[in-house]
Amino acid sequence: MTMTRRTLATLSAAAVPILGLAPAAWSAPPGSLSAGGDASRALSRARAAAEVLMADYDPDKAWFPSSWWNSAVALQTIGDYMLRSGDLRFLDQLERTFERNKGPFPAGELSGDEIYGSFCSRAIDDSGWWALTWMRAYDLTGEQKHLDMAVTIGEFMSDFWDPSTCGGGIWWDEERTYKNAVTNGQWIRLTAQLHARIPGDRQWLERALEAWEWYAHGAMIGEDGLLNDGLTDACENNHDRVYTYNQGLAIGGALELWRATGDETQLERARCFADSALAEGALVEDGILVEWTDALGESTNDNHKQFKGIFLRYLMDLADTTGDARYREFVARQAASIWERDRTLDGRLGVRWSGEESADSPNVADWRTQASALSALIADLPADGADSSLTAALTQPSVVIPDGEPTASSLQLEVTATTAAARKLVVHLEVEAPDGWIVDLASRIRLDLPGGDAVVAVELPLTVTIPPDAADGVHEISVRARTSAQQDFTAGARVVVAREIAFAGGTEDGPWLWEDRGSGVTDEPGRFADGTSSFTYRFPFPAGTTTAQATVTISNQFVVELSADGSEWTSVLRETEQIRDASNRGDRTLDLTPYLGGEDKDVYLRVSDAFAEDGWGGQVHRVTAEHSAG
Structure with a gap:
């Protein structure tokens, strides 16, 4: 673990709270879990979790935002998934990370510490994680450069x-x-x-x-x-x-x-x-693996979030090696609990695999907890793979701001499937939505599957019409995909309805976050963008909006830009001094009206770092916005 001023500030940061979810859907007691599970189901679950994880991969920096060693472990997990499942769709990202990040980087650019080159830094264990990641890449690709990199890192470690x-x-x-x-x-x-x-x-x-x-x-x-x-x-x-x-x-x-x-x-x-x-x-309570920080009332941190997955990686290796049913049964129990108790509607997997939480101690979820839980789902997949799989995923819609008329929101449903032998597959689709909501979606689709490890993915448009009297808050919609072969998978999305725009940066801003390019979160609360990172909020104002303004509580070395389309930007705020102690924290009011002239009434607000070289970029603590029509 690399300790810096910034990482110290983020250790107890909450991520995405998983409130009020899967326990209600859990009907069987833990003792009734099957030992082996169904291979097709295990593959479907692992594939879905891997896709959610890789949606957080930053293709620009070629890592997962704000954590250097955690990124190595997450990428090794994706390597584990590809090797065990035969699904090699993420090899390009692994290669991108290798080529983009193998050189030296100044302190603050990637992890807080200087990176000397060849994925080495003053934190010897950080270097070790990258060596193990490139060993996994070598096993996947057979490319000598990956083995050579592991050797280089090993020689660096040997000096210590x-x-x-x-x-x-x-x-x-x-x-x-x-x-x-x-x-x-x-x-x-x-x-x-x-x-x-x-x-x-x-x-x-x-x-x-x-x-x-x-x-x-x-x-x-x-x-x-x-x-x-x-x-x-x-x-x-x-x-x-x-x-x-x-x-x-x-x-x-x-x-x-x-x-x-x-x-x-x-x-x-x-x-x-x-x-x-x-x-x-x-290390086990009621049959579920726990970190001591999992206890209600304890504060987890960005390091602890990935520890259990590393244990499952090597327990999987032991189970494969020995064939011991006890280890297989334990793995199956973890996978079942994660899927039934620890999963949000949109596929996020939390830090507590039991799903336990309270109002004061939510079960947080981010890409680190996703990678950790994914290791358990991979371990539940038989070493010789599965004959078939079926998954479904919904894109998450923009926030809906009602204006007295029905509001249409466009989503995409992606259905993926594999089979061992070539065949045609009919997938039936069933929608659930709140009363009074209208969802337009085909009732079935036909897939032509070539067989083998080839993953066939089909995207379908889905339109949700929200009635004007929809209550503020989070509303759930889901699509169940099923086949005659008893394959069954449910995708979900959360539609946020909000007549008032007011949220804390980092803890409540998820629905408003349009693009995240390497930002971090602290527990002050606040979302920050250091170095070359940035993050962008989108305000989807109603069609009749004629004036709008936002008030942003912000500190440190910020740049704030506005846009009507998320492409052309105008700088409206810039801190000219290298402030590192948030002494300039305050409210800045921005006129959004000039940016309401796009094809729709969306306005985009981007925050970045005014002094990229020192790692103390803009930090947003709170955002409010108002709008009016006529």
């Missing part, structure tokens, strides 16, 4: 192996302040993987065995088989929290070294690490 302190181990950071479980778990997994993929290697195997000897007999592993986070300055167990990802890396490292050596004791240690974690009350 230091037997003069605590007898060995990789330092966590360039300043050599801490030896911990995550960095050394990564190191064992990586070195053993490199040995297996480099013909005639001895050096990487020697490094792996040296690291394993230090790690397996070291002080971080407690008598209960659980790993505490790291060592004290006196080289003793610091009795810090047992994080799920550390336990997962212990499983993964032991497994990969067993493959390299054939030493059965290493396979047994992998089992021991898993069994210790899966004991009820260790």
